[in-house]
Amino acid sequence: MSKKENFLKGFFKENPIFVFLLGMCPALAVTAVFETALGMGLLVIFVLTMSNIVVSMLRNVIPNDVRTPAYIVIIATFVTIVGMVSKAFTYDLYLALGVFIPLIVVNCLILGRAESFASKNKVLDSAIDGFGMGLGFTFALVVIGVFREFLSTGGIIWGEFLPFFVDQPVTLFSLDMIINLFNSDFVIADYALNMFSLAPGAFIALGIILALIQGKSARRIKKEIEIQKQRIVELKKVALAKKAAAAKLVKEAA
Amino acid sequence: MTWTVFAVAIFNAMLINNVILKQFLGICPFLGVSKKSSSAVGMGAAVTFVMVIASFVTYAIYSYVLVPYGIEYISTIAFILVIASLVQLVEMILKKFSKPLYKSLGIYLPLITTNCAILGVAEGNISNIYTNYGSSGMWLAVFTALGTALGFTLIIFAFSSVREKLESSNVPDAWKGVPISLVVAGIMSIAFLGLQGIL
Numbered sequence: 001m002s003k004k005e006n007f008l009k010g011f012f013k014e015n016p017i018f019v020f021l022l023g024m025c026p027a028l029a030v031t032a033v034f035e036t037a038l039g040m041g042l043l044v045i046f047v048l049t050m051s052n053i054v055v056s057m058l059r060n061v062i063p064n065d066v067r068t069p070a071y072i073v074i075i076a077t078f079v080t081i082v083g084m085v086s087k088a089f090t091y092d093l094y095l096a097l098g099v100f101i102p103l104i105v106v107n108c109l110i111l112g113r114a115e116s117f118a119s120k121n122k123v124l125d126s127a128i129d130g131f132g133m134g135l136g137f138t139f140a141l142v143v144i145g146v147f148r149e150f151l152s153t154g155g156i157i158w159g160e161f162l163p164f165f166v167d168q169p170v171t172l173f174s175l176d177m178i179i180n181l182f183n184s185d186f187v188i189a190d191y192a193l194n195m196f197s198l199a200p201g202a203f204i205a206l207g208i209i210l211a212l213i214q215g216k217s218a219r220r221i222k223k224e225i226e227i228q229k230q231r232i233v234e235l236k237k238v239a240l241a242k243k244a245a246a247a248k249l250v251k252e253a254a
Numbered sequence: 255m256t257w258t259v260f261a262v263a264i265f266n267a268m269l270i271n272n273v274i275l276k277q278f279l280g281i282c283p284f285l286g287v288s289k290k291s292s293s294a295v296g297m298g299a300a301v302t303f304v305m306v307i308a309s310f311v312t313y314a315i316y317s318y319v320l321v322p323y324g325i326e327y328i329s330t331i332a333f334i335l336v337i338a339s340l341v342q343l344v345e346m347i348l349k350k351f352s353k354p355l356y357k358s359l360g361i362y363l364p365l366i367t368t369n370c371a372i373l374g375v376a377e378g379n380i381s382n383i384y385t386n387y388g389s390s391g392m393w394l395a396v397f398t399a400l401g402t403a404l405g406f407t408l409i410i411f412a413f414s415s416v417r418e419k420l421e422s423s424n425v426p427d428a429w430k431g432v433p434i435s436l437v438v439a440g441i442m443s444i445a446f447l448g449l450q451g452i453l
Contacts, residue, residue: 021285021432025370029278068367069452076331084327099377102372106370108282199276200447203440207433215428222427 007128010136016109017140018213023109026100027141028202031153035161037145038094041138043086045131047078048110052130055118062119072105079104093161109137135192148205151195152187159203260397266453267401273371274409275443277378280371284410284439285432289363289421294414298407300362302400304344305372308337309399310392317389333376338367341442413439423430 008101017020026044054074055062063071073189083101086094094101104110112135118126149156155174176189195201273279280301287297312333320326345363348356366372379395387394416438423433 024281025278073367076334080330103370105334106368200440200443203436207436211428211433218427241319
């Protein structure tokens with residue numbers, strides 16, 4: 001596997017959330033708004049990359065019998081670091097994520113990558129794998145977060161939890177902007193589906209997204225099966241034609 | 255603390271702030287081990303067993319070791335180590351003293367170390383109960399853990415029963431498997447939303 005493939009596999013082919021269903025707890029819990037989802041993703045990218053590097057460095061030192069506790073301690077160290085850093089620099093994000101920052105320790109994705117990739121591969125490859133997988137995880141979280149925030153408020157806001165680039169929260173996009181061109185009395189927030197910011201909306205939104213992905217792959221598989229069937233029919237036709245020709249030759253000879 | 259406090263804590267943790275449907279902890283076993291109701295019950299029993307012991311031990315360690323020495327910041331590392339070794343210990347004790355119990359719970363115990371509900375409840379006890387009651391809130395923490403675990407068992411059992419029915423029903427290709435299960439969980443979550451505001 002080339003380095004580029006190794007980096008890109010986390011996005012679509014081996015996406016941790018959409019394909020492998022790993023790390024579902026944060027995918028449901030912190031995606032009510034797009035910003036907390038992005039913040040969670042950034043923390044996971046750091047922890048996953050660093051733990052993959054350290055596990056890969058120590059892969060010949062750690063005895064096989066105690067490898068899981070050793071990996072957990074390595075991961076927990078980096079989780080404590082990101083907890084402290086987020087408390088110091090992005091306090092709103094720290095409060096919004098709450099218990100889910102220490103819970104990065106038991107995120108199956110991180111332990112799974114340490115176990116299945118970093119413990120068998122070289123340091124650079126493991127770092128690329130961790131970074132790519134982390135980006136894929138972040139991508140999935142952001143997709144769910146945008147979906148839910150857009151349905152529950154009718155717009156996307158930046159700057160509430162991640163105070164980068166702006167001092168005040170800014171509306172990046174809102175349906176009000178389009179509606180105001182025609183009719184200014186209508187406010188989209190009155191008609192938004194508030195359920196998607198609550199607990200049931202998390203399950204249903206993720207269900208809808210997974211169904212979209214599954215439907216697409218099911219259609220592709222169906223198409224492939226149909227193409228194969230057609231090929232088999234054609235092959236059969238060719239074989240029958242050959243047989244008929246051979247039979248004819250035999251008849252003529254007789 | 256009176257018994258009403260404990261009863262309210264159990265009711266609150268079990269139904270109102272349900273661990274799966276409200277707090278989103280323990281989703282991996284919720285989706286992974288809920289295909290058959292017998293395995294769902296086994297998982298629920300194992301989680302109950304470990305969660306009660308783990309929250310007792312972590313609370314004691316936090317209030318009698320970490321706080322006196324001023325090293326609360328390593329609580330995550332300490333808790334996950336305690337839980338991992340506790341699971342090993344429980345497995346060994348069960349193997350030695352209770353063969354039938356080990357046979358029914360044994361395969362679920364290794365999965366519990368990475369069950370975020372256990373660590374989540376331990377951390378939640380510290381941030382919700384320790385800050386209000388100090389080291390005297392130990393029993394409240396244990397009863398909260400018991401309620402949480404009972405809520406987990408209840409939901410995973412109900413969900414697995416629904417899922418057994420779903421297996422034999424005619425679902426569109428796109429929704430087969432996990433997507434329809436997530437929507438079912440969402441509908442259950444709507445039902446539990448109705449309990450909010452009782453207390």
